[in-house]
Amino acid sequence: MRVVRVIVYSMLNLLCFRTTRISKGYATCDGEIMASKRTAFDEILIAIGDNIRRYRTDRGYTLDQLGCDIGLDKSNMYRIEQGKNITLLTLIKIAAILEVTPDELLRSDIILKQEDAEAFMKSKSKKV
Secondary structure (H helix, E strand, O other), X not given: OEEEEEEEEEEOOEEEEEEEEEEOOEEXXXXXXXXXXXXXXXXXXXXXXXXXXXXXXXXXXXXXXXHHHXXXXXXXXXXXXXXXXXXXXXXXXXXXXXXXXXXXXXXXXXXXXXXXXXXXXXXXXXXX
């Protein structure tokens, strides 16, 4: 069996991939995966996730252990470390368990500009 990903279209910085399995000469579509261009805000969330992962592993915690200590399951901890959105309260809980300041978890080289915020707001208004 062979898996093929084909770019179906590219529009407004969105890429749509169709995943197709080819087995015994027949193609079966497994669905589409959407990916969009990363924004500066996405990059900051990824940097925060990287910081959390680094401090967690330095302290010998597993995803499951840290999640249990702050009231999240392993899959939600994984999502946070992959750069998905995180609440301020969750960030503070993680910092307390890892014995670091929230500032250490938020630290990154990424500089946000007013244009980044304006582009983000513009993209949000298009979705509504």
